[in-house]
Amino acid sequence: MKILHFADLHLNIPFTGSYFPAQVARACRTRLRKTLHELLNLAAAEEVDAVTIGGDLFEADRLTRDTVEFLLSSFEQLSPIPIFIAPGNHDYYSPVSIYARYSWPENVYIFRQRRFQPIELNEEIVLWGFAHNAPDERDNPFHGFKVPSNGKINIALLHGSETGNFIENRAAHAPFQAHEILLSGFDFALLGHYHNASTLKVNKKIAIYPGSPQPLSFGEGGEHGAALVEVLRDDIRVRPVITATQFFYTYTVDMSTFNGMSGLVPEIRSIAGDSPDREAAFLRLHLTGVIPEDTHLDKELLREQLQNYFDFVLIRDTTRPEAWYEELQNEPTVRGAFVKRLKKMMAEETDDRELILAAMRYGLQAFEDERIDLT
Numbered sequence: 066m067k068i069l070h071f072a073d074l075h076l077n078i079p080f081t082g083s084y085f086p087a088q089v090a091r092a093c094r095t096r097l098r099k100t101l102h103e104l105l106n107l108a109a110a111e112e113v114d115a116v117t118i119g120g121d122l123f124e125a126d127r128l129t130r131d132t133v134e135f136l137l138s139s140f141e142q143l144s145p146i147p148i149f150i151a152p153g154n155h156d157y158y159s160p161v162s163i164y165a166r167y168s169w170p171e172n173v174y175i176f177r178q179r180r181f182q183p184i185e186l187n188e189e190i191v192l193w194g195f196a197h198n199a200p201d202e203r204d205n206p207f208h209g210f211k212v213p214s215n216g217k218i219n220i221a222l223l224h225g226s227e228t229g230n231f232i233e234n235r236a237a238h239a240p241f242q243a244h245e246i247l248l249s250g251f252d253f254a255l256l257g258h259y260h261n262a263s264t265l266k267v268n269k270k271i272a273i274y275p276g277s278p279q280p281l282s283f284g285e286g287g288e289h290g291a292a293l294v295e296v297l298r299d300d301i302r303v304r305p306v307i308t309a310t311q312f313f314y315t316y317t318v319d320m321s322t323f324n325g326m327s328g329l330v331p332e333i334r335s336i337a338g339d340s341p342d343r344e345a346a347f348l349r350l351h352l353t354g355v356i357p358e359d360t361h362l363d364k365e366l367l368r369e370q371l372q373n374y375f376d377f378v379l380i381r382d383t384t385r386p387e388a389w390y391e392e393l394q395n396e397p398t399v400r401g402a403f404v405k406r407l408k409k410m411m412a413e414e415t416d417d418r419e420l421i422l423a424a425m426r427y428g429l430q431a432f433e434d435e436r437i438d439l440t
């Protein structure tokens with residue numbers, strides 16, 4: 066039995082969190098539709114027995130009729146291959162949801178209940194789907210649930226947060242711990258929710274997050290794709306398939322060591338490398354540090370130059386002029402005292418000026434809760 070599993074496609078996602086202009090966001094949404102077609106084409110080419118979707122297929126509050134019709138016709142084209150959907154927090158099942166209001170093609174099966182429900186995939190394999198019924202399901206889906214002993218291979222399909230040891234994480238959607246998958250009697254779990262691909266192990270592989278087929282925001286730098294899962298009598302084999310064609314890059318430049326634009330642009334550009342499959346690249350650039358008195362940085366020029374290589378450039382500027390130190394040392398805070406002390410050291414120990422300046426930089430970054438890269 067061969068299954069293509071994916072999750073978190075997030076059709077119609079607005080990309081507001083990434084500050085995309087409308088045009089860039091629209092291009093990304095179009096790309097997500099194309100990605101769905103590629104996933105379904107892959108399912109057909111691999112002659113899978115089933116497709117499973119681990120939730121967040123779309124963002125319900127943004128969904129257009131057009132997208133619904135796109136989904137219905139795309140899924141119908143895969144017929145007779147069955148598609149099983151376990152709704153997540155963005156596409157939760159309710160009587161007024163798109164899942165309930167539209168008539169879906171016959172090869173599409175939607176799980177409706179916030180409790181595992183079984184479907185026999187064949188004589189040996191049972192798929193158990195769990196549906197979110199609200200945008201904020203905080204209960205553990207495995208609590209109080211036990212697969213009846215049926216001598217079969219039991220696979221869970223759900224959208225949820227494997228929390229590791231942080232069991233007190235109250236904001237998590239459908240939180241659980243990896244070992245509970247086995248405790249409930251499942252052999253394996255096909256998951257969704259985390260956008261970076263990962264594998265859960267308890268002695269052996271017991272579950273996968275395939276990752277969102279495309280990364281959807283800055284910070285989603287991991288692997289993104291789908292998983293081809295082969296269920297054998299005594300083994301479950303997983304083959305990851307990378308589908309990402311858009312990429313989000315984050316880069317920090319300490320402007321304290323800035324010496325001219327000519328080196329900066331190639332340096333930033335090189336983080337994206339060369340990738341023949343890349344359709345779009347987005348950059349979030351963080352400028353930090355204290356700028357020496359005689360330095361001038363033309364941010365608009367920098368953005369313009371970077372836009373030759375990136376489809377979107379977001380610049381966050383937390384640089385400060387050198388004169389800022391003077392102001393700071395009079396501040397009646399721990400930070401002020403810190404700066405005053407280092408200034409005094411600088412005046413006394415002229416040999417260690419560079420070192421003290423670095424300490425000042427890192428210290429101030431820490432005060433501002435910034436990430437500190439010791440370079």
Ligand SMILES: [Mn+2]
Nearest residue numbers: 121153154258
């Ligand atoms: Mn989710």
